[in-house]
Amino acid sequence: MKQKFRHLYKNDQLTLLQIKKRWFREALAIPNHEYINLIEKIEKYYLIQSKYKGGKVNREKIYNFIFSTDSKNRVIAMFMGLVALFTALMISAGVNVDYIFEIFQ
Structure with a gap:
C-alpha cells in the first residue's frame, strides 16, 4: 500500500504517517486551522440525523x-x-x- 502512494506522490522516502497527512490534506482541500470547524459540522450533522431519523x-x-x-x-x-x-x-x-x-x- 505504501508503495502505491509513494509512486503516486513521486517520493520513495515517505513514511506511512506522511502519506496519511498528505492524503488527508488533498482529500479535504481545506486549511489545517479549519479542521475543528469541519469536525463540529460533522458532529452537528450526525446529531440532527439521529434526532430526525425515520x-x-x-x-x-x-x-x-x-x-x-x-x-x-x-x-x-x-x-x-x-x-x-x-x-x-x-x-x-x-x-x-x-x-x-x-x-x-
Missing part, C-alpha cells in the same frame, strides 16, 4: 425505550401490571386466594 422500529430502540435509565417507573409499572394480570387470570380460573398469596411469598 421511524423505523428495531429491537434496540424498543429495548432502549423500555430499559433506559429514565424508565425505572415504567418498568415497575409494567411489572405490577403483569402481576395484576397474572393474579386476575388465576382468580378467574377459580384458584383459591390463599394459594395466590403462597405463590408470591
Whole structure:
C-alpha cells in the first residue's frame, strides 16, 4: 500500500504517517486551522440525523425505550401490571386466594 502512494506522490522516502497527512490534506482541500470547524459540522450533522431519523422500529430502540435509565417507573409499572394480570387470570380460573398469596411469598 505504501508503495502505491509513494509512486503516486513521486517520493520513495515517505513514511506511512506522511502519506496519511498528505492524503488527508488533498482529500479535504481545506486549511489545517479549519479542521475543528469541519469536525463540529460533522458532529452537528450526525446529531440532527439521529434526532430526525425515520421511524423505523428495531429491537434496540424498543429495548432502549423500555430499559433506559429514565424508565425505572415504567418498568415497575409494567411489572405490577403483569402481576395484576397474572393474579386476575388465576382468580378467574377459580384458584383459591390463599394459594395466590403462597405463590408470591
